Amino acid sequence: MPTRNLPDDPNLDHLRKQAKRLLTAVQAGDPAATALAAEFHPVSTLADAQLVVARSYGFPSWPRIVHHLEQIGRYTRSPHRQQIGGPLDTPEQRADEFLKLATLHYGQDDPARQHAARELLSDVAQSNIYTMVVAGELDAVRRNLSQAREEGGPYRWEPLLYLTYSRLGAPNQVEIARLLLENGADPNAGYLWQGMPSPFTALTGVFGRGEGDQPPHQDRVELARLLLAAGADPNDSQTMYNCGPGCPPPYDDVHLELLLEFGLGRGDGGPWHERLTTAHPTPQQLLEDELVFASSAGLLHRVELVLAQEIDVEGRGTEHPAFCGHRAYEFAAVQGHTEIAELLRARGAAPLDDIHEVYAAAWRGESASVDAALAARAVARNPHLILQAAETGRTEALEPLQRLGFDVNLISGAAPIHRAALNGHLETVQRLVQLGADPDLRDPSYDGDALGWAEHNHQNAVAAYLKELRLRGLRLGTGRR
Template sequence: MPTRNLPDDPNLDHLRGQAKALLKGVRAGEPTAVELAGEFHPVRTLADAQLVTARSYGFPSWPRIVRHLELVDQYSRSPHRQSVGGPLDTPEQRADEFLRLATLHYGEDDPARQQAARDLLERFPDIARSNIYTQVVCGDPDIDFTQASVEGGPYRWEPLLYLTYSRLDAPHQVEIARRLLENGADPNAGYLWQGMPSPFTALTGVFGRGEGDQPAHRDRVELARLLLDAGADPNDSQTLYNCGPGCPPPYDDVHLELLLEYGLGRGDGGPWHERMTTAHPTPQQLLEDELAFASLAGLVHRVELVLAQGTDPDGTGTQHPGFSGERPYELAAVQGHTEIAELLRARGAAPLDEIHELYAAAMRGELPDVDPVLAARAVARNRHLPVRAAEVGRAVAMEPLQRLGYDLNGISRGVAPIHRAALNGHLQTVRRLVELGADPELRDQLYQGNALSWAEHNHQDAVADYLRGLPQGTGTR
């Protein structure tokens, strides 16, 4: 079993350094190093240490992890690191600026960028025919389709990616995409955002959403069907994340219904799974993660869709930290999603243990007298529960969770409960937290903001007004 995940933008020199440090640690008898060697392979030489390093990341050998890093380097792109507002002196500079403004890159995307792209095009109409990349974004069908698979433009993308990530609502998008595919464009075209192993494919671009909640392409269904008919693999991990845990509600199931129709959860995972191997989830793991998310979020129809594929109701998928290692039934029952919990139990999910019964009672606002040892075990098992209760506005859970032993000022994954409650506009939860001693001036570890800054960031005016009106010094820290 791998013990860790590769970092973003993984670097071979860094891994070589880890192997050398492991060898040195084993020779010095350091407990962590000795334990790692004991789990994966005896370490006597640098080659042994390299093998253990590779296996600790889930790769069978050192050459295999080296090959993985070569592929990451080949497909890695960082479009979010390219700033706009540069010189516009040449046609090439104007074309690149236009493409940066017109397409999603998941850094500082904003509708104003697309308007800026339209304004730039109005100033310099020749941009529309600068190259194949601006042509597909502008909807110009008079294209030299012999360049259909040539990478270029500011992001070194294929034309199909510029089309599927564009948000200019240009004409002829489906027809241009069809012609690109007929002339050799790869329906599985994609890139690795900052080297992360979940590929941002053409399908990912079509469906949008994700962090920052970007809009879908205007022709998302038609383009998605076109890509899937042409051979795009439906086991698209980034689409599932962007339309699930990676974005706020409301949710729809258009993407999921379409991907399931074309085989999501089946097959070998397609070319990206072959490239990324253990760093990329299997089709079955994708479905299990989707079931866990839908159970946590209370999405009944989505649960029904995934269970209809024969998905294990107790499967834990990739064990994503967002699910705290819990099974779908535990997630649903603790959150009070009764209908989903009943569906999962009917499909054979194991019942709750005594600790999850405690969690469920606390989330309902109840907590009978609890053995201190059991309470301590409950707190240790899931330290994220108060943050989760706060982000969904479960004000009644705050006092029972405190009685159970949780610190309501405790930081979990960089934030405290009051930050999440403020961000999501749960005024009653913020009030209750403050009444119970939560500190509104506590700074999070992600952005160094207090509760007021989190409320203001998300335009939660009622919460912000309440926090501004608190007496100075309110809180325990």
């Protein structure tokens, strides 16, 4: 098993330098380097050090990790880094601008972009195969089907990807997709967003959602069924993330029902798993991740859908950081999802241990009397539990968790007050402030405070409270901005 993950957008030169530094450190007797060599392979040459680096990232050999990085380089795209609003002097520039405005790129996907795209539509609709599919120009597409699999446009995508990531609301999308597939388009077409090893496929584009809660394609069901029937692999890791732990509620199960119908959890994982090997989850891991997520979120129907497959209820899937290695039953029992917990126990899930009993008491709002050692172990096992409480509006759990030693100002991507504000949990935000949470604390990714997070998601009641809090602070001279 890998001890660490490759960074996003990994670089071969960086890994070569790691190996050289490791060799030097081992020769100098550095304890950490010698321990790494003892775990993976004795080091006396640069080739040995390269093998250790590869194995430490979960690859069996240096050639295998080199091949992996070659695949990353081949499929990496960064559409979110494409500039909008550049010169529009030539037809090519106007066509590219249209495509950038009309499609999701998983950066700042402002809906206003689609309005701007429509202003360019009449000028660029038939510029090339990519604008044709996005604009819904059925007859024009028919005349250009020899280009059905050509990569191009601003993102170097196949036409099918521009169609499935388009949010223009154009007509003829299903029929155009069918024509593309019948003329050689790849149903497993996709790209690696900024080098991350979870492919953004055509299916991913159809279902949308994700951390920015991007909208699905208007024809998501018909397009998804068409892609799956044409051979798209249902073990689609990014779709599972974007429609699961990677997006805010509310949830529906349309994507899961379709993927299960076409074989999610079975097979070899398809072409993307073959390309990315150990960096890409297996079909079974995807199902286990879904069970853990659904149990944590209290999604009974999803749990039932997954349990209908052959699955180990104790499985921890990819052990995604969001789940801190917990089992599905631990989440269900701790968070009071009783019906789910009973289902999992009936399938053989092991009972809670002493730390999870402490969590369960806190989640019920009980300040359990525990010794300092047990409390410290509870915090160390899952310091993010207070983030989960804030995100789900479990106001009653906040003070018991703080008494155990959980930090109300913990930042892991965001702070508890940011998560509560984003989801509109006014009472939770108020209780966090009472417990010492700093409403002016800024997150490292977007440099936003709690008010910014509330306003971003149009949580007006929370925003009004935070504005009043800021005004009171200014009146009292506390220095709040």
